[in-house]
Amino acid sequence: MKRRYQVLFLIFFIIILMSLQFVDAKINPNKTLNDKIITIDPGHGGRDSGTSYQGIYEKDLNLEISKILKKSLIKKGATVYMLRNDDSDLSSEWDSEKKRGDLYRRILKIQENKSDLYLSIHINYHYYNSVSGAEVLYHPINPNNLILAESIMDQFKNNLKTDRQVIKTNLYLYSNTRVPGVLIECGFISNSNERYLLQQKSYQEKIANSITEGVENYFRKIDS
Numbered sequence: 001m002k003r004r005y006q007v008l009f010l011i012f013f014i015i016i017l018m019s020l021q022f023v024d025a026k027i028n029p030n031k032t033l034n035d036k037i038i039t040i041d042p043g044h045g046g047r048d049s050g051t052s053y054q055g056i057y058e059k060d061l062n063l064e065i066s067k068i069l070k071k072s073l074i075k076k077g078a079t080v081y082m083l084r085n086d087d088s089d090l091s092s093e094w095d096s097e098k099k100r101g102d103l104y105r106r107i108l109k110i111q112e113n114k115s116d117l118y119l120s121i122h123i124n125y126h127y128y129n130s131v132s133g134a135e136v137l138y139h140p141i142n143p144n145n146l147i148l149a150e151s152i153m154d155q156f157k158n159n160l161k162t163d164r165q166v167i168k169t170n171l172y173l174y175s176n177t178r179v180p181g182v183l184i185e186c187g188f189i190s191n192s193n194e195r196y197l198l199q200q201k202s203y204q205e206k207i208a209n210s211i212t213e214g215v216e217n218y219f220r221k222i223d224s
């Protein structure tokens with residue numbers, strides 16, 4: 001009798017194992033970013049708070065959104081590196097220009113990671129508080145940057161309220177690496193409604209999912 005239970009248990013165990021494999025096989029086709037290496041660059045940090053509004057700092061929102069974005073990209077199978085995981089910057093005490101040293105090290109890490117692309121996450125500010133909406137900036141140093149910027153901007157237009165367009169930039173970081181990448185301004189801290197939304201986890205997830213969809217579409221375009 002005891003032996004019969006043991007056999008039954010063994011059969012049950014094998015069935016569970018086989019069904020797990022079946023589930024895994026079903027999930028894998030959705031891992032569209034399986035062989036991709038993506039570096040997330042949460043803007044500012046440490047001594048550099050970025051923009052702010054009454055005690056709300058850009059550097060903190062950048063990090064919160066970046067952490068959610070990391071999870072979202074990993075879910076799709078990507079290998080993800082973060083340039084910072086806490087409230088720190090990448091400058092060294094020996095740097096004569098701290099900001100330049102910080103950006104220089106960000107570029108080095110993006111290249112060291114052998115990234116297929118990088119995503120810089122930032123929050124915007126405008127003198128006129130009526131201005132709102134997410135937007136994507138790109139540098140023409142690599143023609144793929146515009147494709148990536150437009151792919152993400154399209155998802156922002158689909159999923160978030162924004163009528164903004166992609167913008168060409170000549171900022172230091174973006175002009176100093178040929179690795180494809182963009183600067184994502186997730187919204188305006190100077191706009192009261194957007195400032196509220198940018199602090200909500202559900203909205204941060206919406207931003208992260210839109211970026212992930214944009215990245216998937218980008219790879220679909222350049223790989224085909």
Ligand SMILES: [Zn+2]
Nearest residue numbers: 043050122123
């Ligand atoms: Zn910024």
